[in-house]
Structure formats: structure tokens, C-alpha cells
Amino acid sequence: MTPSPALILLEREADRKYVTTSLLVGSSDTRLDALTLPGCVRTPTLLAGVATEQLDGRGPTYVIEITDPSWVPARPFAPGAVRVREFPGARKLPGVCFPRHIVREGYFCLGFDPSQPSYPITRNDAQKFWGILHHFLKLQNKATLSGKWQDDAWPHGRKAAEIQIELDRVLETVPASLQEWNTTTTPGKQCPCGSALRVEACHGPNLIQIRKLRDEVRKAEQQFYQANSGLACCGTMRACGLAPS
Numbered sequence: 001m002t003p004s005p006a007l008i009l010l011e012r013e014a015d016r017k018y019v020t021t022s023l024l025v026g027s028s029d030t031r032l033d034a035l036t037l038p039g040c041v042r043t044p045t046l047l048a049g050v051a052t053e054q055l056d057g058r059g060p061t062y063v064i065e066i067t068d069p070s071w072v073p074a075r076p077f078a079p080g081a082v083r084v085r086e087f088p089g090a091r092k093l094p095g096v097c098f099p100r101h102i103v104r105e106g107y108f109c110l111g112f113d114p115s116q117p118s119y120p121i122t123r124n125d126a127q128k129f130w131g132i133l134h135h136f137l138k139l140q141n142k143a144t145l146s147g148k149w150q151d152d153a154w155p156h157g158r159k160a161a162e163i164q165i166e167l168d169r170v171l172e173t174v175p176a177s178l179q180e181w182n183t184t185t186t187p188g189k190q191c192p193c194g195s196a197l198r199v200e201a202c203h204g205p206n207l208i209q210i211r212k213l214r215d216e217v218r219k220a221e222q223q224f225y226q227a228n229s230g231l232a233c234c235g236t237m238r239a240c241g242l243a244p245s
Helices: 005-013 030-035 123-146 158-171 204-227
Strands: 019-024 045-051 061-067 083-086
Touching: 005 019, 005 045, 005 061, 005 123, 045 123, 061 123, 158 204
Parallel strands: none
Antiparallel strands: 019 045, 045 061, 061 083
């Protein structure tokens, strides 16, 4: 079986300062032995050793498994997305931890933006991918030490993330100083943006929409955790919706 163009492109554009790669094409590929890892590869897979050395010279190297489950040679341009996780035979991170953006089967949630290509299709896409992955793994190092995710975090679950995209769009229409303004207590008042208009005729509708969307994000994330309540909390983070109450 031949690898997908996305995997070939990712291997070609890997930053060799911190990434070593091996492109495996099937379960009979013996190059796994060179990595001294147990297991076999059933589909074309890109294995990458990603170093995360910090300024103090410390930091683990993660063995990352990248696959393109959508790739079918007869349909080379079928939509899909590469999937990324630690290689199961060399795992350093929890198998599942939503606050650390590690979902079921250990796959990484590296971002959610439906406006972007579903998988790398240009050199720039591939280079950006490696930068995002490297940053993600450095954040994992910090989370291991601090028990906190030290970066902007999307809400968990596809529904909540889709609502967050709409919320971000509305937030862009309102000055930051007004985004927490309580519209329920000031009807008929002048809009605090300084326009001399009543709030109903100025930023009021968008402020109300912001509050509504924030409530929807919160409820959608609660539903996500309820749907996954059967999973055990890994205990590595200070706050987790799976932690026993």
C-alpha cells in the first residue's frame, strides 16, 4: 500500500532540528525494529520522533504516529484529515485527557477550524503542522509539571467548538471593554462605547448574543462531559470534568 500525499509531504517538510521521521507502508515494514518499539503498522503511517528540549536542556522526545485514514489510492483527493497521537508502544502522556486535548484512543486535538484544509496540501500547510505539533507537545510538558493547560483552550466537544467559532465572530464586533457588560440591567441607557446611541440601537444586540452563545458553549461542554462520563480521570490536571465530584 502506498502512503497518502499528505504523509509524504509531512515527511518531506519536517524540521530536522527537532524531528526525525520514518514513513512506514504496512504491517510487514521492519523499520519499527529500528525504533525498538513493539507493535505493527496496518496502514501507511508516519512515525516521528519529536524532541521538546527546553532552554535548560531537558525535555522528552515523543514518538508520534501520524496516519491518514481517509487515504484510498483510487480516490486520492477524497476529503479527510491526518490523525495524530503518541505511538501506543512508547506513550508518555495519558491515554485520554480532555483538558490536555487528548481524546479517545490517544489522538491529539490540535485545533478546530473548518476554514482550514482538512489535511496538509501545501508546503506551508506541512510546515505549519510541525510547528503546531511541536508547540502542543511543549504545552504537554508544562501541563505535566503544573497541572494546568497554559495556552488558549477551545471548549471540548465538536458542538461546543462550533458554537465557540460563532462566539468569536460576534466578539470581534464589540470592543473588548464592553464584552463583559451586563445588558440586562441597563436597557434604554446610552451605549458605553461613546456613540451617544441607545444601547438597543448600538452594541446591545451583539452583547446579548455574546451572553447567549457563552451559555450555549457552557451547556454543550457539559453535555460532552456527560456523554463521556464513563471514562476515568487520569488525575494529571487540577481541573477536569471527569474528576470525581
